[in-house]
Amino acid sequence: MKRILTICLLAALLPTLGWTQPKAKYIFYFIGDGMGMGHVHTTEAYNRMVLGSENPLLMMTFPYGGQVRTHSANNPITDSAAAGTALSTGKKTNNYMVAVNPADSMPLPQLSYSLFSAGYRIGIGTTVYGDDATPAAFYANAYNRKDRKAIAAQVAKSHFSFFGAPVFKGSRLDDGRPNPKWYGLMDATQFTITRNADSLATVKDSPYKAILLARNPQGDQAGYTIDSISGALTLQDITRAGLHQVYNRLDSTHQGFFLMIEAGKIDWVAQANDGGAVIKEVLNFQSAIDIAYQFYLRHPDETLIVVTADHDTGGMALGRRENREPDLSLADYQRISKDRFSDYCKARYKEGAKFTWPMMRTFLAENLGFFGKVEVTAEQEARLKDDFEKIFHQGQGRDEKTLYNDFNQFAVQVYDLLNVKLGIGWTTNDNNAYTAGLALTTALYPVKRLSRSAVTLIVGIIGVIGSMCGIGNLGFITWISGFHGSFNMSFVGVLIAHFFVVSREDDKFVQTKGLAGIVAWLVSGLLTYFGVLPIPVITNTLLAFCLYLILYYGVEKRIWGETVVDQIQPPKIIR
Numbered sequence: 001m002k003r004i005l006t007i008c009l010l011a012a013l014l015p016t017l018g019w020t021q022p023k024a025k026y027i028f029y030f031i032g033d034g035m036g037m038g039h040v041h042t043t044e045a046y047n048r049m050v051l052g053s054e055n056p057l058l059m060m061t062f063p064y065g066g067q068v069r070t071h072s073a074n075n076p077i078t079d080s081a082a083a084g085t086a087l088s089t090g091k092k093t094n095n096y097m098v099a100v101n102p103a104d105s106m107p108l109p110q111l112s113y114s115l116f117s118a119g120y121r122i123g124i125g126t127t128v129y130g131d132d133a134t135p136a137a138f139y140a141n142a143y144n145r146k147d148r149k150a151i152a153a154q155v156a157k158s159h160f161s162f163f164g165a166p167v168f169k170g171s172r173l174d175d176g177r178p179n180p181k182w183y184g185l186m187d188a189t190q191f192t193i194t195r196n197a198d199s200l201a202t203v204k205d206s207p208y209k210a211i212l213l214a215r216n217p218q219g220d221q222a223g224y225t226i227d228s229i230s231g232a233l234t235l236q237d238i239t240r241a242g243l244h245q246v247y248n249r250l251d252s253t254h255q256g257f258f259l260m261i262e263a264g265k266i267d268w269v270a271q272a273n274d275g276g277a278v279i280k281e282v283l284n285f286q287s288a289i290d291i292a293y294q295f296y297l298r299h300p301d302e303t304l305i306v307v308t309a310d311h312d313t314g315g316m317a318l319g320r321r322e323n324r325e326p327d328l329s330l331a332d333y334q335r336i337s338k339d340r341f342s343d344y345c346k347a348r349y350k351e352g353a354k355f356t357w358p359m360m361r362t363f364l365a366e367n368l369g370f371f372g373k374v375e376v377t378a379e380q381e382a383r384l385k386d387d388f389e390k391i392f393h394q395g396q397g398r399d400e401k402t403l404y405n406d407f408n409q410f411a412v413q414v415y416d417l418l419n420v421k422l423g424i425g426w427t428t429n430d431n432n433a434y435t436a437g438l439a440l441t442t443a444l445y446p447v448k449r450l451s452r453s454a455v456t457l458i459v460g461i462i463g464v465i466g467s468m469c470g471i472g473n474l475g476f477i478t479w480i481s482g483f484h485g486s487f488n489m490s491f492v493g494v495l496i497a498h499f500f501v502v503s504r505e506d507d508k509f510v511q512t513k514g515l516a517g518i519v520a521w522l523v524s525g526l527l528t529y530f531g532v533l534p535i536p537v538i539t540n541t542l543l544a545f546c547l548y549l550i551l552y553y554g555v556e557k558r559i560w561g562e563t564v565v566d567q568i569q570p571p572k573i574i575r
Helices: 036-050 079-087 111-117 148-153 180-188 237-247 263-270 275-300 328-333 338-349 359-369 378-393 409-422 434-442 452-469 476-481 483-502 515-529 538-560
Strands: 007-011 026-032 120-126 163-164 191-194 210-211 254-265 303-308 509-511 563-565
Touching: 007 538, 026 275, 036 275, 036 328, 079 210, 111 120, 111 237, 111 254, 120 237, 148 180, 163 237, 191 275, 237 254, 237 275, 254 275, 263 275, 263 338, 275 328, 275 409, 328 409, 338 359, 338 378, 338 476, 359 378, 359 409, 378 409, 483 515, 483 538
Parallel strands: 026 254, 026 303, 120 163, 120 254, 163 210, 191 210
Antiparallel strands: 007 303, 509 563
16 A cells, blocks of 8 residues: 655765775664655654754754655556565566566575675564565565565575564464474574564673564564553664674674664554554654664764665655644644554454443543544534444444555544544555545545445446436437447456456455456457447446456466556656
8 A cells, every 4th residue: 555755865974975985884774664755754843843853853864865766677666575675686676576586586686695795794673574575675585575484484594693573474384373394494594583682682692693573472563653562572672682783793704784674664554544653653763763873973984874765655744635734742642553443443343232432432532632632523523423333333334454454444534533633644545546446435535435346336337327328419329339338338347357356355456468458348349339249238348357357367367477566656756
């Protein structure tokens, strides 16, 4: 779910920068996953408006910076795998590919391995899955980012000094139990696994190769900053432990270290359109960068810090049509992320009629500041109450799916209202863009939030009704037998087949060469136009539907394959 805008804030913390400058001995490579300039500027506005600080974020004070827009090899909109590959190899690849050449799927040489071969100690840390696309791009090669087991196994071959993450998905079996093969492989390659950050960050004789995981063996994530989960593995924990691991064990055989740290949760909360949580995640990212900056102050002539992002998530912006005077102070009354609130709603939904609106109202007041610090008008409260009754007691709600979660619909309504109060706007909640669906969904928002599948179905029904009504002075028979009935309805059949059969899921879009669709559209359209097919509204659409599926699965997919795209947004022009 994203407009793909790669923000590169490059900070070369050296006295001068030039071709004669000695190479950096200590390299920090920070990646704010999903962090665009909207996220940065909104957080800086929070600093001014709420914290009373005119100081920009630390990353924005660095002496060198730039902005670029990237694309993957097969799509104007990159995903994290292709973007991570570009950051780790300097080469473009297809979406979903991890550090492999799109032409022949051969491995691409990564910066981390080049530095490792040159005598640098290497560390990789992230607040999301250790085998997720971005960190994987620095140590693994994979045709598909979803091949977690194969990616996680490549930790062993890296021989890097440090890996830090809450969990590796590939370290588990399908039923959630630990994968003995993975743990055995780590043990065989002399990786020490610990769930205590202090054991690496403070212990003098730490293991030569170490993997830091979350304390909870079943935990999937570090938790969001705004949730303040006790005992969670934090970005600061990972950064300190990683720095200790790659720096304190240096000796005369090493040239220095390279430490990559990803703030992966910026992307996740932006996917959720959770403005308050985004601010806190960016500030948390700043705290991790400050650890590197303090190191730089001790080693100013030998340290290079790079801060960048792989893409922009959500198209976050400060200011909305409904609220042109943002009040970011309201973010301080938010004590729960949209993710956790959605989980709370799902749990309470199971209670049925026992869970009442006064109970929900109290929860909103205590955790989001509603009806007190966050002003909610009588009309807004009435709408929330009505939504609550429909979703919790009448079963009319449907979860809204994003890349990382399925949000309870009431949680979506609540956080949309909170964004209005904060004055934070969003263009999308994911990387996918069914353009017409998004536009119609937005237009119908005051009535009811609809899924994209529902919107697609509505568009098809409208097209059929339009064909039956005719246009201008043309009667039904003339119009339906003419161009519209011949070609437009065959197009509807192709769309239905692609969206509901090939793509299958609301938040996935299968990108193809399009030849199957073109042939199916033309054949069914021409047959109708020349009177071969009777009852064109039905037979035309049905023929196009069937012909597209036959050609797609029988020819197009076999020859060219398919690409599942998770990030489709209009390109943005960047200076």
